[in-house]
Amino acid sequence: MxxxxxxxxxxxxxxxxxxxxxxxxxxxxxxxxxxxxxxxxxxxxxxxxxxxxxxxxxxxxxxxxxxxxxxxxxxxxxxxxxxxxxxxxxxxxxxxxxxxxxLLPGFQIEAAHVPRGRGAASSVGASIAAVHSLPASVVRGAGLTARSAEEVRAEIRRLVDRAAATGRVPARLTVRWREAVEDDDLWRFESAVTLGGAKATSFVFEDDPERGPEVVGVVDWHALSIGDPAVDLAWLSSAPDAAGDVHASYAESSDRAPDAALAVRARMLAELEFARWLVHGEVLRRTDIVDDAAALLEALADGLRENDLSVIAARGEGVDSALDALDRVPETAAAGIDTSMHTDAYNPSDLLPEEIADAPAGDATEDLSDVAAAWGEDSGPSTGSGTESSESSFAEPVEAAKTEPSDDSDPADEAQRAARAALHRWTNSSSE
Structure with missing residues (x-):
């Protein structure tokens, strides 16, 4: 090419x-x-x-x-x-x-660096809710894929069984996922129009002087379908700072019936990306991919606390640190949650500071020792993506977002300023 x-x-x-x-x-x-x-x-x-x-x-x-x-x-x-x-x-x-x-001009930001608070996070939640509120006729009229809750559940069950059949999935993960699949409470949801797997870089921002960074565009529509709304929130497992505010804004903006298990299913879908990567390697007979996926799954299993053997008991807690490296799974491995086009339409590396963008990219099968060491900690989510040094200026916006406000300042204003600082680490995609 x-x-x-x-x-x-x-x-x-x-x-x-x-x-x-x-x-x-x-x-x-x-x-x-x-x-x-x-x-x-x-x-x-x-x-x-x-x-x-x-x-x-x-x-x-x-x-x-x-x-x-x-x-x-x-x-x-x-x-x-x-x-x-x-x-x-x-x-x-x-x-x-x-x-x-x-071409939609604007800012983009990677998942691990989406800041919490008013502005970017709340705008993303409202934007996802707006997509999910579209009438089903948009999808059905175009002959696009539509899945009911039971069909989504059956598809997940097949994926878990197929991954387990490779013999490379830790038993505690297989138990965790199978218990979740059999938990009827998790699958009582109303199907919605979805992007089919949004990512952080599916959202294009501009900075409003009054309201802070806001979503002005959404890219990556190739998986548009009807299915589980959780599929567009799974990426939040790699956005520990913003996840709570995105979920809260989504719930506030949604005109749909409340879904108490939404965040749990989103977490499960994020974990299952590692299983998809494993199955992908098995289908291609690529031992390097299979070994890499198996190492990721082992690290994920190691990140679970003893009392977090099932999703039902954990209700979404205990695996944040392992999921920090979710972006290591190549997007081409996803089946049904494929989100590969956005990295070609709006490549995040184009929008990084020059000293970061010029750094060599990591390989899909690179050495896992550093990442695995970080995953072994049980102290909570990492603020990095697992691929950048903690001393890199790339992490500074996230640290700014975590700065405690002074006693005489408005926490909402502090969060908005942090959001602006984070977004302005990226250049406008239409200005180059």
Whole structure:
């Protein structure tokens, strides 16, 4: 692959006849290489994103994204308090499928560094609730996937059984997950329209002078479906600072019946990403992936306290430190919770401070010794992602978010200032 932005810019004119292209630049830097991508500037000032997939998997993702964006009619978009990218067109580039969409400008932030408090966290919760409030006809009318609570439960049961059959899942995790699957109280939920697996970088922010950072756009719609609302909250296991405020804002903004088990199912789905990675490696007959997944599962099991053998007893506690490294699981391993496109559309490494962005990326099968050592602690969630040094400036916004307010200051204002500080560690995606 590795087509130049100018080659991709030429393809835009095929997807959008009559378009006058005046500029092009890379859309991602140091991405995972699954898509060729670029930002194209038109004579009228619009900026478009073009992505090209050359294999069956990436082509399917682009086709699904196109279908989902077209399913978001003007009426559906009017119900959302943020923007979704507009579908522009599709074309072929050699043997690859190319999708052209509107580029949404704004900030992004990785999960471990989403700050608590008013602003970013509350806006994310309200945005997820808005997606879940969309009418089911948006999905059904486009022929997209729809699952009932029982179908979701059956799918999880199959995943747990398949992972256990490899013989590489610690027994206490198998027990934990199977007890959760059989707990009827966890599965009494109303299916909703979901993104099919939101991530922190699915949300695009701008800084409002009065209200602080707010979600102004959501990307990564290719898994749009009807299913378990918890799937869009599973990423919060990697956002220990913000999780409580996101959940609270979601509950306050939702017009749906309260779901007492929502956070527990979200935690379980996060844990099961390691199981998906294991099954993925087994299917591919990749011993390196299987061994890596097994090590992750062992570390996860070690992070459970003795009285946290079941999800029912734990009710979501006791495994935060292990889940800090959830982002180590490559997104291509997910089946049904696949969220890979957002890292190509809006690669977080593009938005990091230069000294961080230039650092070499970690490999999916890198040495686990440092991470496993951190997981072994039972003192609570880590503030890092498991891949950055604690001395890195990248962690400073999180530390700022944890600063205790002075006696004469408003805690809400302190949290909002911390949110701004965190978000402004990233540059505007449309300004490069």
């Amino acid at each position: 590795a087509r130049s932005p100018f080659t991709l810019a030429a393809a835009v004119t095929a997807a959008l006849p009559g378009a006058e292209v005046v500029g092009a630049r890379p859309l991602t830097a140091d991405g995972d290489g699954r898509f060729d991508s670029a930002v194209v500037t038109l004579a009228d000032g619009r900026e478009l994103a073009i992505r090209v997939g050359d294999d069956d998997e990436t082509s399917r993702e682009l086709a699904a994204e196109a279908l989902a964006l077209r399913a978001l009619t003007a009426g559906a978009r009017a119900m959302l308090p943020f923007r979704a990218p507009e579908y522009v067109g599709e074309t072929r580039l050699a043997d690859g499928r190319a999708l052209v969409t509107e």
